Amino acid sequence: MKLKNFLSLPIFSVFFVMGFVYYITVFILIEDWVGLQTSAGSLNSMIFTTLVCLCVLSFLVGVLTDPGRVPSSYIPDVEDTSFASDQEPKKNLACGLMMLALSVTLGTLLGWHIYLITHNMTTIEYYEGIRAAWLAKKSGLSYRHPFDISVYKNITLVLGPNTLRWFCPTSMSHLKDGVSFPTLRDSS
Structure with a gap:
């Protein structure tokens, strides 16, 4: 069943972070900035609420459809040598130097x-x-x-x-x- 996908720590943590960011943005930042009773504050809160609803909807679609699963009928071709991971240049050193800088x-x-x-x-x-x-x-x-x-x-x-x-x-x-x-x- 697809609803069992909701009973996991990553799903709960994403909803918690989204709720936390929504609460901080609307009820602390916008309220302190212009106030929710003003037209600018209510417009900003409506726009942000719409964006959060779209983000939650997109996340729910991703969780319910689960597009990232590998099909069970997929079997990689072991004789195909056109793609070898050991022939790729190592990017770890370049990424490490950039992160160090x-x-x-x-x-x-x-x-x-x-x-x-x-x-x-x-x-x-x-x-x-x-x-x-x-x-x-x-x-x-x-x-x-x-x-x-x-x-x-x-x-x-x-x-x-x-x-x-x-x-x-x-x-x-x-x-x-x-x-x-x-x-x-x-x-x-």
Whole structure:
């Protein structure tokens, strides 16, 4: 029976992920962004709901028809040597080198952004800070970035006070007006 295909962990996990993405998108992102009571919010939610319904329908058709099964009457020809898998060039090395280069690049960018968040800076402020530190050293003074409060306070200022939402930050309601930010002079 085709309904027994639904009683598997991969099917349940796909439905769970689809439901989770739908809930987060409609009831958290769109609700916080424009609100579901507005015309733009209801239009966005209807469009996304339609796309999710089409995705679920496509998935259900794939599960019910099961197009990926090999026919039982299929028997490969063992004497046919026109296709030999050992004669193909190995692509593992090229793929591995590309993944290594991509990992190094993305790891460098991740490290750079973690550094900027822990020092509560943007890229422009970082380069301005280099120039300000050089000018301060030239005049015999010491320089410290005024918005660099401490590592934990910098992270909570950027990502919010709720540590459970750090991996998926949704709103910046903890910033109040978004114009004034705590400085080093305020905390001392």
